[in-house]
Amino acid sequence: MAAKSKTIFFCQDCGHESAKWLGQCPACKAWNTFVEETVKAAPKGSSRGLSSAGGAAGRYALAGNAATLAEISAEEEARDDTHIGELNRVLGGGLVRGSLTLVGGDPGIGKSTLLLQAVRLFAADGMKCLYISGEESLKQIKLRANRIGEFTGDLKFLCETNLDAIEQVIEREAPRIVVIDSIQTMYIEEVASAPGSVSQVRESTGVLMRIAKSKGISIFIVGHVTKEGTVAGPRVLEHMVDTVLYFEGDRHASYRILRAVKNRFGSTNEIGVFEMRDAGLKEVLNPSEFMLEGRPESAPGSIVTCAIEGTRPLLLEVQALVTRTAFGYPRRQANGTDYNRVNLLMAVLEKRVGLQLGDCDAYINLAGGMRLSEPALDLSLCLAIVSAFKNRAIDDTTIAFGEVGLSGEVRSVALADIRVQEAVKLGFTRVILPKGSLKQLKHPDGVELIGVKSVAEAIGYI
């Protein structure tokens, strides 16, 4: 029976399917992201074992005999050391053999650089690597490689976008590690739509999944995050891969954060911090110190807080600027944190503490371009706003953390001991924290721990 082809509209952001065009995607609420694509109904018993929707069939190419729990081995997966500590950390302790890892991020953030550095170290460690680029010429790759350093071991490069050809090369070369840069440039001839479309991206990922699982090859896939929705974003294939890492950072700041948002072999929300240098990415071993560089001394509206990213504490500076509104409505702005949360905290300060913020503009900033929205930041946001409003600087050796409730109460937060330890490590000597968290703590020497029950009480200590 000949395969029939039909057309489906796909949301290029999240991959939602619809029989007709829609202005707004019902799944991810994005506007104008639907594009019509031709999909071939897969012939029965297709050797690829893919489904056009990228469903379960495309995810695993394992033959199916049902097994009892006793028959299933529960050994730890074999992992390869990436020799990049921060990358090991986000992967959950090394790269799992035969896993498929998506590295997403804005164009130009450093995805190709990171993976080139990773394969360089894998190759130096004696593993055979293949780096396939559909974006850059071999010459461009060579120029980048020259900046990074000396390359040794068995590492080969290929410029190709046809996945059938790529599969043959993988078959021939039998590498242990493969990098596909990027998934949006790859295509399968049988799929009618253009490279970068939802169906191409999904089908290509399905093929790579099958290669990874059947041959035990670890594959990294690069996926560009796209705002315009002209090519499919990495979100459409998140559910198919084993691990999803996002590379983020401010274009203007040199540091980059690698964040695990999905990991079948480890914990998520773990972050790795890197700095973009002339010779590629360098690990930042002490991110707190890095984040606090250049902090102003005795400036009103500034206080340091400690957030937790994954299992790692991170000190950073919260800044606030409060000025009288010149005319019209007060302006509020939040960089790096949740705008609505800032508005809510200002309402709490106005109602519960009696601060006249109603005719003030307020600007909040997490220094260094970090983006965080942990509730433990609340207390430091409140104190920064109060300090800015009163134009009174907070002592430089003080840090504050704690969640603030609608009655102005300060609620305890998780991992208070780790936060305090990190602050002590970097020389802070005063910690304002929720009274409820005091119980969980060992009192370190030479540090004043101030437990507070309400925001009003905390303000008394600054």
Ligand code: TYD
């Ligand atoms: P790249 O890895 O090409 O980004 P992506 O693959 O995510 O699109 O990174 C490109 C940026 O990094 C580019 O602006 C140049 C900069 N860069 C450095 O600053 N130092 C370096 O050693 C390298 C290789 C790149």
Ligand code: MG
């Ligand atoms: Mg690139």
